[in-house]
Amino acid sequence: MPDTPSMTSSEIGAIWITYQQKTMLFQMLDYFINKADDDEANEIMSSLKGDIQPFITQMVSMFNEEGIPIPIGFVSQDVNIDAPKLYDNGFDIMFVRLVKEISSGMHTLNLTMVYREDIILLFRDLTKMTQKYYDDCTRYLLKKGLLPRAPYVSIEKSIEFVKTNNYLDGAKLFSEKRPLNAVEIAHIYRGVESNVTGMQMIFGFAQVAKEKEAKKYFNKGGELAKAIIKDMSELLLQNNIQVPTTAGGNITDSKVPPFSDKIMMYCISLFCSFSLGGNSIGTAFSTRNDLPLKFAAYMKDIFEYAHEGAKIMIQNGWMEEPPQTIK
Structure with missing residues (x-):
């Protein structure tokens, strides 16, 4: 009996979906990095691209070990890094931040659907990486004045409980x-x-x-x-x-x-x-x-x-x- 059990259906599905999303971002980052005219933005995206690569490699190895065909996902032909800038003024980091927000939810959900220790560790590590780069992007955009904070509001000074159904009105x-x-x-x-x-x-x-x-x-x-x-x-x-x-x-x-x-x-x-x-x-x-x-x-x-x-x-x-x- 093997020490490592075969992947369950939910584990295969979770890794397959993650592979699609990671190869998409990996390829699109190539273009954004090539067009970045801000050193800090370039550093954030280049570091992220480098950190994504080992996870893609790990997922490929997992598929190979299970005898599952490697998904095509997205490849270098899906991106033309020589194309002129399509977006300017911080959009690259705005885009990455939103993708990291999506990834955060995906990885958390996937952690509830996997059972094998190495796959649990995979999604924990992905979650940790995602949180890091989401924070990096948020700090960058705030510093550059490209991300407005949520509004401040006046809050009542006492604790209240809902007394009537009118509250739902x-x-x-x-x-x-x-x-x-x-x-x-x-x-x-x-x-x-x-x-x-x-x-x-x-x-x-x-x-x-x-x-x-x-x-x-x-x-x-x-x-x-x-x-x-x-x-x-x-x-x-x-x-x-x-x-x-x-x-x-x-x-x-x-x-x-x-x-x-x-x-x-x-x-x-x-x-x-x-x-x-x-x-x-x-x-x-x-x-x-x-x-x-x-x-x-x-x-x-x-x-x-x-x-x-x-x-x-x-x-x-x-x-x-x-x-x-x-x-």
């Missing part, structure tokens, strides 16, 4: 909505912040996409992100709360694609999954009745958009199948 036509509480503000603010970066990214993708259908899809996604930003911002403004804005991450006028349509489509799929998860958490922790309805509406639109993207990926042969069970 927010959907009745003729009743006055109570102010947002700090938990609700946090989720709305995070939603605006992540959608701003996502909108900048996706409109850039639309500008350089080769396939007409992909270009149209990216533009549609940018408009969806813009609508969500507008709606969430209005919620904050109704409560006299500052809306997050940033002067960073602008799109240049380049029309030369630095990334393949395949890797850009996968990137959008990943961000949609993250957005669905974030909105579901916002729904769970919002007690004002109108907010879960709004989050649910966002989730419906995002799910339908992601499903449309999956169809485009399948039609173009861009969607790699996860390991299949034998019938």
Whole structure:
């Protein structure tokens, strides 16, 4: 009997998904590093790329040991490092920070689905690395004035308990909505912040996409992100709360694609999954009745958009199948 048990189905799936995401970021970092004109940003991304490589190698070894075909994931041909700058003014670190935010949630979830000691250690190490670079990116953006802090609000000085069901009110036509509480503000603010970066990214993708259908899809996604930003911002403004804005991450006028349509489509799929998860958490922790309805509406639109993207990926042969069970 071998000392190390075979991988379970959940362990295979967790590593396969992680391999896709890590090879995507590994390849895209090549371009961002090549175009970085800020030494500190270059150092953060170069260090991250170097730290990702051993994890990719480790996952390949795990697949080999199990006799599982190595996923294609994403390769150097998916990136053109000689393409002109598509984004400027800190977008590279804004993008990396958002990917690290997604990775943090993925690795935590994966830790709940794996059992083998070496795989548990893999995701613990990935979590540790992810937290380090998320913190590095956050500090960099704050220092450069490219990341606005969440708003400060006045908090009541005494502890209160909810006394009536009116606290939950927010959907009745003729009743006055109570102010947002700090938990609700946090989720709305995070939603605006992540959608701003996502909108900048996706409109850039639309500008350089080769396939007409992909270009149209990216533009549609940018408009969806813009609508969500507008709606969430209005919620904050109704409560006299500052809306997050940033002067960073602008799109240049380049029309030369630095990334393949395949890797850009996968990137959008990943961000949609993250957005669905974030909105579901916002729904769970919002007690004002109108907010879960709004989050649910966002989730419906995002799910339908992601499903449309999956169809485009399948039609173009861009969607790699996860390991299949034998019938």
